[in-house]
Amino acid sequence: MGMNSTTCYLNGDYLPLAEARISPLDRGFLFGDGAYEVIPVYSRRPFRIGEHLARLQQTLDGIRLANPLTPAEWSARIARIVAAAPFADQSVYLQVTRGADAKRDHAFPQGVPPTVFIFTAPLTTTPDSVRASGVAAVTALDNRWLRCDLKVVALLANVLARQHAVDQGCAETILLRDGFMIEGAASNIFVVKDGTLLAPPKDHRMLPGVTYDVVLELAAQHGVPSVVREIPEEELRSADEVWMTSSTKEVLAITALDGKPVGAGVPGPLARRMHDWYQQFKDEVMRRG
Numbered sequence: 590m591g592m593n594s595t596t597c598y599l600n601g602d603y604l605p606l607a608e609a610r611i612s613p614l615d616r617g618f619l620f621g622d623g624a625y626e627v628i629p630v631y632s633r634r635p636f637r638i639g640e641h642l643a644r645l646q647q648t649l650d651g652i653r654l655a656n657p658l659t660p661a662e663w664s665a666r667i668a669r670i671v672a673a674a675p676f677a678d679q680s681v682y683l684q685v686t687r688g689a690d691a692k693r694d695h696a697f698p699q700g701v702p703p704t705v706f707i708f709t710a711p712l713t714t715t716p717d718s719v720r721a722s723g724v725a726a727v728t729a730l731d732n733r734w735l736r737c738d739l740k741v742v743a744l745l746a747n748v749l750a751r752q753h754a755v756d757q758g759c760a761e762t763i764l765l766r767d768g769f770m771i772e773g774a775a776s777n778i779f780v781v782k783d784g785t786l787l788a789p790p791k792d793h794r795m796l797p798g799v800t801y802d803v804v805l806e807l808a809a810q811h812g813v814p815s816v817v818r819e820i821p822e823e824e825l826r827s828a829d830e831v832w833m834t835s836s837t838k839e840v841l842a843i844t845a846l847d848g849k850p851v852g853a854g855v856p857g858p859l860a861r862r863m864h865d866w867y868q869q870f871k872d873e874v875m876r877r878g
């Protein structure tokens with residue numbers, strides 16, 4: 590069964606992904622004018638769905654687009670897509686755009702319904718061999734706009750940053766702005782120095798990651814000192830450990846940065862503990878339902 594036959598949701602209908610159609614005048618297509626979320630699903634149970642839907646609301650407020658659905662309505666649609674999928678561990682993608690007008694005009698259209706789309710794919714997990722060695726990253730200057738706290742579909746700068754990594758055989762590009770480490774092209778970044786976990790502050794320069802919050806909660810719960818503050822580039826480069834976090838990558842050690850080893854060049858002790866705590870936490874949450 591190919592991906593294209595999985596059921597998706599589009600504007601009120603449930604249909605095979607391959608049959609879903611939108612207008613070429615959709616503002617998501619023309620302007621990148623829309624919001625999105627990616628929600629991990631373990632054993633058919635969405636993880637932190639409330640937090641993802643709250644962040645969706647923040648994004649929609651930030652771009653002045655009314656949320657077409659209540660959290661309960663989102664959850665019901667997501668549940669139906671998840672139940673219909675032939676795989677248990679999933680990554681649910683949802684997107685809302687400002688819809689398709691009859692003309693192309695930058696200004697908001699009047700009386701045009703939003704486009705609402707949900708689809709799911711198998712959750713691609715990191716192979717054990719990759720987790721054991723960690724991944725390589727490169728740095729680049731952050732040339733994105735100043736509303737990086739919004740999860741919008743206009744991702745060209747992130748796309749180029751991520752490809753910059755792939756072109757060099759690396760997993761991620763870590764973005765630097767004004768001499769500070771901000772985040773990855775599609776992940777948040779943590780630094781460990783002398784046993785303390787450092788995280789950049791959630792402000793307009795970075796996406797407030799759902800996984801980022803889980804990691805800080807787990808650090809507090811397990812007595813790991815953590816400090817949220819700006820991280821100068823030198824601290825990134827002299828870190829004992831560097832991690833990337835996201836809903837799909839979870840907690841993944843970065844063991845090489847711009848061709849130089851991070852710390853000992855292998856995943857550090859705190860990365861391994863945090864990964865274990867994260868798995869435990871997932872298991873507990875999923876058992877509770």
Ligand code: PDD
Binds near residue numbers: 747798
């Ligand atoms: N990306 N920063 C950026 C720029 C991201 O795109 C993401 C996630 C994160 C991590 O956020 P979270 O922990 O809530 O997944 C940080 C998703 C997975 C994506 O675009 O596919």
